[in-house]
Amino acid sequence: MIELTAPAMMFVCGTVLTIIGLGLTPVQPPAYDASPVTVELNLISEILGSILVEPHTLLRLQWLHPTGLAGIALSIVGWALLLPIPGFPGDRILHSLLGPADMQDDRNQTSIFISTLGFVLLIFISTEYWPWLLLAAIAAWRRFSPEHLPEPFVVDEYASLDEIPMRQIATLTIAILLLGYPGLEPSSQIEEWDAGISTEEWPISMTFDEEITQLKLPLEPSGIMPVSGWLQIRLEGATDAGWQINSECLDERGVCRFDDITQASPGSVEIELSRDSTEPSNLTFRLVVLIDVENQVSEHSVLFRSADSTSSIDPLWVMVEDTSTPRICVELSVSEGDYVNLxxxxxxxxxxxxxxxxxxxxxxxxxxxxxAIQSLPQRDEQHLVIGPPIIIHREGQPDEILLMSIEDTLPRMHVSGGEWVIPEWFGPEEGYTIARGESGSVFCPSSNAIADVDTSDNWSRDLADRSAIAISQAGPGNGTLRFSALGWLAVCDDTTLLSAYQVIEGPDLVTGSGLPNSRLSEGELRIVNRENTTFSLSVDWAGDAVNWDNWDVSVPSQIAPNSQALGTISVEETTSAIWASWISIEDDEITLHFSARSTEVSE
Structure with a gap:
């Protein structure tokens, strides 16, 4: 009983201090500058805490008051002393319960050997918590050490404990060991303590079968710190399907603002998607939510598919082969009992x-x-090329149109040497915002607090990932942007996307109103060479209708450094053929491509 008193008192006092510390801990987290440490409660402390210190008992463990930390440490020490490790009170209690003779019995020694070995193996396999590893090492060393350890002092080896005290001691010891078990990792570092909004509970796919679809997105922090920021919500796919986004959270700028979201005070955003019932469409689409919090931008997508109708699995064509003869694919799910011809x-x-x-x-x-890509004249709101219409025929029913955009078809902006001079056609004269990202979807800045640029004189700016600058009014000064040749660049009017570009490394040439590899319009063609290299210029004809007399292209043979060349594209429109024109750059040669195909051979 003497050996049990000290560990039991330490455990009880530690439990009391733990409960007091929980009560002193605030529900909201303090301000942290580094990753904090969270702790776990044993079973008895968890039960008492849930009864006496509601609400949010478990939340408080992530920033527990020092009194509670002292209580947990005291409880763990008291619990560890009751383990049957030679030299610990727990081992002496085991001697008193079994008796010296039984402790020296070969069978009991074998059982203790196997139990200790299994305990050590379990600890080393299950955890990297160093106090437990140290405790397991001490247990193995003392149990199997050839050095003689003093046996517990026994006054009368032939006298045994009375049955009732023996049961009481055994019951109390086992109860403390079971109820006070602190877990494999009583304390651990919180890795993502300031990680923005959690999307674990957000859906990734839904179905629709009516003109109105609703969903609710819970706002909970991934870490422990309060989170404030913005949500931007938009639709991708389902071109011309008429879906509209409605939410009380959205302001006049189309942005949802949230403030001080914590584990104790979460929020939610309710979104309603509606469409015009006079023009129903079963096209698959994607709801994309941009989560813009301080120092962290992420996005989450929810895929919407028609419940019982024939539709594509994905909302966009997948660019399988991005070559001169591109290949695009998508999976089409034909509903039960349906039969279609395309x-x-x-x-x-x-x-x-x-x-x-x-x-x-x-x-x-x-x-x-x-x-083929340049023959498609339309782009969607995200400035992706809209693919060719697929006509779905059913016997005895009206035809349907499958119209989807093609992924990875943003206009390509060539950047040379990490610098790019803004051309005069880049944005509206009354002002615009330039945003840049190195990955993810193209979005305009959520906040309107953006650094303004003085354009009255020549200027230059560095654009990092997810950064933006505001040009309030186009001035006479020339602007130069410095950024790495990857990701995307966007031109915005507040949160409205005016244009977007994929940034790649390449010779810095622009046309009068566009970029290389983009579709050219009929009329005057102006190619601006902004490199210190002379480029030769040639014309390439392709297609089965280029020999007709409807087309005429004239361009000079070369373009000098830092100069421009003028040409013309003359087309006599006809319903018998479709044409496309664009320029490409390879090494020191610019090629003006002209492709025309007869509509009489279309499939």
């Missing part, structure tokens, strides 16, 4: 798979001819 009217594209499809999931791939 056709296409664009002569630049043709099917690679079967076009008569029964119920099930099918691969749908299109192969493009030279100029």
């Amino acid at each position: 056709s296409i009217n664009n002569p630049f594209w043709s099917f690679e798979n079967e076009t008569s499809l029964a119920e099930g999931t099918h691969d749908l791939c299109l192969r493009g001819q030279v100029g």
